[in-house]
Amino acid sequence: MNVAIVGTGYVGLVSGACFSEVGVNVTCVDIDRNKIERLRQGEIPIYEPGLSELVSRNVAAGRLHFATSLQEVLDNVEIVFCAVGTPPGEDGSADLSHVLAVASEFGSNIKKYTLFVTKSTVPVGTHKLVRATVEAELKKRGEENIPFEVASNPEFLKEGAAIKDFMSPDRVVIGIESERGRKLMEKLYRPFLLNNFRVMFMDLPSAEMTKYAANAMLATRISFMNEIANLCEKVGADVNSVRTAMGADVRIGGKFLYAGCGYGGSCFPKDVRALIRTGQEYGCAMQVISAVEEVNEKQKTVVYEKLAALFEGGVKGRRIALWGLAFKPETDDMRCAPALEVIRLLLENGAEVVVYDPVAMDECRHRIGNAVTYASDMYDAVVDADALALLTEWKEFRLPSWAVVAKTMKGVNIVDGRNIYQKSDLQPHGLCLYGIGRPNQTEK
Ligand SMILES: NC(=O)c1ccc[n+]([C@@H]2O[C@H](COP(=O)([O-])OP(=O)(O)OC[C@H]3O[C@@H](n4cnc5c(N)ncnc54)[C@H](O)[C@@H]3O)[C@@H](O)[C@H]2O)c1
Known part of the structure; x- marks a missing residue:
């Protein structure tokens, strides 16, 4: 089978690599030329465990390709997946401009029956907008008779475990109307069915709503x-x-x-x-x-409040170390990460902030530049710190040497924003633990 996936971000690249792994011929399309160029050079623009190997293997096998426009590849594909971003608009509603731009490009260029599958997370009813957009483009071309269909296949993968989630998902949800489209989707997902998981077909609004x-x-x-x-x-x-x-x-x-x-x-x-x-x-x-x-x-402000309550006069002039920046472990994604809010509050209130994250340091630099100090490792971050807060439960933070921390820190207070530490481990080193919802942990 030949498919195109438009939008080569977390969802598009993982989906493309996984489909190609089971033998589908996939072209990942993105308007970001720089991203496509990097991918062509073998560079993976995001951090996702196992993705680099999966992409290289399938590129080498000739099953995974990259392109900067859908038009280039449309003639050769049966299915087009739309996996572009749907960021929040100012009023909180999903911004559908990228999805509709892809629908427009699809409508301007299809020559034969092609299935348009929305994988992006879109509000209920978006399939109608997509269909109307494609129809309008076909009408402009005077090609209203070219058949096409719209389907919804929301994605449930988790960043950090995306490949495993895609290869053996709890369920695949497909909103579709025709038997022809259903057969195509069944065929595409058949290799995954061998692993005995469930593909659930339903109407389009239900599929959109499920996500x-x-x-x-x-x-x-x-x-x-x-x-x-x-x-x-x-x-x-x-x-x-x-x-x-x-x-x-x-x-x-x-x-x-x-x-x-x-x-x-x-x-x-x-x-x-x-x-x-x-x-x-x-x-x-x-x-x-x-x-x-x-x-x-x-809740995103709770760690800051706990830090501020440690010192008379708040965090002003205090050196605060932060372990973890990514919104969760195994990703470099910092979109809406609690760390950004904690950093903002600390800086606004006059603290000096030193940060360390195993993979999200570049992402943080990209977002806030030199407003904070970037440590070379987790222990470097705590040197002379008045307090330490854990914000992301990366494995390497799970069992730190508290002896080293106690020796290098100036203060004794540790705020555990993820409840992974035990008072009994810290106490012998003279350290105090403040968890979330754990009142007894604060005793020395
Ligand atoms: N990230 C996740 O864990 C996750 C999980 C499930 C669902 N989703 C949903 O999937 C969608 C994509 O999320 P993401 O995290 O992969 O986004 P992303 O921001 O990582 O990637 C989106 C990509 O789409 C590209 N793009 C935008 N407009 C385009 C166009 N007109 N043509 C071609 N490419 C275009 C961008 O350049 C970008 O590379 C969103 O709706 C999201 O809500 C995300």
């Missing part, structure tokens, strides 16, 4: 636990014990129940906002999910 509902549920669990954690602190309970016992109930399950310094990334914040916006458009207030967003915005 938002799934992300909103995950975000809800996080904000719910953060709220519980904040109350735990007040009443003297430990959220880690509460979480473990809650999660043991099979009706609840243990995943996504971790309290911390708030969710970030390129999906949850924008998808939550877009769902609230869709609710407003249809006169259906999304009260639960609006509260989820509000709680999360507040």
